[in-house]
Structure formats: C-alpha cells, structure tokens
Amino acid sequence: MTSFLSGQTIDPQxxxxxxxxxxxxxxxxxVGTVRDRHNGRAVRGLTYSAYEPMAELVAAHIVRDACSxxxxxxxxxxxxxxxxxxxVAIVVAVSAEHRGAAFAACEWLVDAIKARxxxxxxxxxxxxxxxxxDPTSFSAETPA
Amino acid sequence: MNRFSVRLxxxxxxLFATDQLDVELPAPTTVGAMISALRARPGGSALPTTLLxxxxxxxxxxxxxxxxxxEIALLPPMxxx
Numbered sequence: 001m002t003s004f005l006s007g008q009t010i011d012p013q014x015x016x017x018x019x020x021x022x023x024x025x026x027x028x029x030x031v032g033t034v035r036d037r038h039n040g041r042a043v044r045g046l047t048y049s050a051y052e053p054m055a056e057l058v059a060a061h062i063v064r065d066a067c068s069x070x071x072x073x074x075x076x077x078x079x080x081x082x083x084x085x086x087x088v089a090i091v092v093a094v095s096a097e098h099r100g101a102a103f104a105a106c107e108w109l110v111d112a113i114k115a116r117x118x119x120x121x122x123x124x125x126x127x128x129x130x131x132x133x134d135p136t137s138f139s140a141e142t143p144a
Numbered sequence: 145m146n147r148f149s150v151r152l153x154x155x156x157x158x159l160f161a162t163d164q165l166d167v168e169l170p171a172p173t174t175v176g177a178m179i180s181a182l183r184a185r186p187g188g189s190a191l192p193t194t195l196l197x198x199x200x201x202x203x204x205x206x207x208x209x210x211x212x213x214x215e216i217a218l219l220p221p222m223x224x225x
Contacts, residue, residue, distance in 0.1 A: 032225055048224070051153055051217055054201040055224075078224055090225050110225060118198070118217075119224030120154035132155040136221040 002075070004059035004117075005050055010077045010088045018075035019095035026099040028106040032090040034083050038133070042126035045084045046133075051118040052080075062112045070105040072096040078119060146171035148178060148210065151217040159187040175199065176206030178216065196221070 002018070012031045020027050037043055055078075063074045075093045083089060092109045096102040114135070121133040145168045157163045167181045175197050182188045196219040197204045210216060 049154060050224075051151070051198070051219065054198055054217070057201050114225035115222065117224050118153070118219050118222055120220055121223040122154070132158075132220065133223045134155075134221045135223050 002077070004056050004076055004078055005052060005080050006077050007079075007081050010079055010091050012088060012091045012093075015075045015077050015091040016093040019073040019093045021073065021095065024073065024095040024097055026097070026102040027093065027095045028099070028102040030090070030092040030106050030110055031088055032110070034085050034087050034089055036085045038123060041123075043085060044124045044126055045082065045087075046121050046123045047082045048078070048080045048089070049120050049122070050078075050080050055117050055119055058117045059113065062109060062116060065112070066094075066105050066109050069108070070094075070096060070101040072101055072105045074105065074109065076109065076113065078113065078117070080119070145169065146212045148173070148212055148214075148216060150178065150182065151215070153217065154220045156191070156218050156220050159190050160185065161187065172209050172211050174206065175204045175208045175210060175216075178210060179206065182218070 012029060016029045034046055066074050073095045078090045092106055094102045094106040122130055123133055124130050148167045148169055150165045150167060152160055152163050167178055169177060169181060179195055183191055198217040198219055199208055199210055199214050
C-alpha cells in the first residue's frame with residue numbers, strides 16, 4: 001500500500017491515476033498548496049512534521065470510513081518536510097460512478113484529514129519569524 | 145514508582161525543549177495523572193487546558209489506564225492540509 005505521508009514532491013496526476021475505472025464516470029481531485037499569506041502575514045514557506053505511525057493509521061481509518069459511506073475509490077497523500085509557497089501540501093483523489101458521491105467524499109476526506117491526522121505546520125514569514133499554526137485559535141501562536 | 149516515556153511533538157517539544165520526557169508514576173496509572181505530572185515540569189505550565197493524548201497510536205481520554213510499556217504521545221492541535 002502506498003504511504004499517506006511523503007517526503008518528496010507530490011504529483012497530483014500520479015495520485016489521481018490510483019483511482020477511477022471503466023464504471024466510474026467521475027474523478028474529483030483536490031490539490032492543497034502552500035499560500036503566500038496567513039492571517040495577513042506574508043508567508044515564505046512552511047515545514048510539516050507528523051507523528052508518522054499514527055498519521056498513517058488515522059489516514060487509513062479515514063479512507064476506510066469514506067469508502068464505507070460512499071461507493072468510491074480513494075487515494076490520498078500529504079507532504080512532510082520543508083515546502084515553499086505554491087508547493088503541493090495535500091492531494092485527495094476520489095472516483096465514483098457519479099459526481100455527487102465523488103464531490104461529497106472528497107470534501108469529507110479533506111475535512112477529516114485536517115481535523116484528525118497528527119500533522120503540524122510551522123510557518124516561515126517574510127519578516128524572518130516562524131510560528132506553529134494552531135487552527136483552534138484565531139491567530140497563529142506567538143512567534144518563537 | 146515506574147518510568148513512563150511521553151513523546152512530544154511540534155510546539156510541545158519546544159515547550160519542554162525535548163521530544164521525549166520520562167515521568168515517574170506508580171503503575172498502572174491514568175492519562176490524567178500523567179498530564180498532571182507533566183504540568184508540574186518546567187515548561188508544563190504553558191500547556192493548554194485541554195490536551196490531546198494518544199496511547200499506542202489511538203486517541204485516549206484522561207481515564208485511559210496506562211502502563212510503562214505503552215507508547216504515550218502528547219499531541220498539539222492538528223494542522224495538516
């Protein structure tokens with residue numbers, strides 16, 4: 001089985017190629033990339049770190065959950081390591097017989113991965129400061 | 145007393161200036177007792193009120209019973225995607 005975490009550049013088309021089939025008329029591909037700003041601050045890049053064995057386990061559970069809710073094929077990959085603005089951070093590919101299930105499953109998967117997989121993000125700002133991103137607070141943590 | 149190892153990640157590893165802390169507690173004990181011991185350590189007062197803890201790669205509660213053989217991890221708020 002392909003691992004969920006990747007230390008290398010993710011090719012969205014390669015992830016999409018792992019889903020689909022003659023009876024699947026819809027492929028939805030979500031590509032999350034590194035933005036150049038966060039809460040009004042200019043971002044130069046970021047570093048993802050993970051609790052790797054738990055991240056793989058939780059991601060596999062999430063994929064199984066999605067496949068039990070929708071008749072779909074799913075492939076997901078998430079980067080770890082240092083990324084620059086514009087780099088691919090996450091790819092979720094879903095195929096299904098019709099688009100409704102593929103869109104719904106893809107959105108659910110992205111939300112579940114963000115909420116439940118133990119991955120952390122440290123942003124590097126244009127002013128030279130860095131901070132861990134805490135999505136549960138309204139702004140980034142106090143810069144270290 | 146028994147030694148429990150706690151893995152730390154991201155901001156919590158910075159708070160304690162290490163990615164693994166050993167905590168001495170009578171075994172078996174609970175996640176809640178382990179958290180109380182961590183809060184008393186240097187850096188521990190900066191931990192948030194609500195903490196996410198994994199035991200053997202699965203999310204635990206404060207009532208989860210732990211032994212020194214368990215893999216215990218303190219998880220900051222997740223920020224993937």
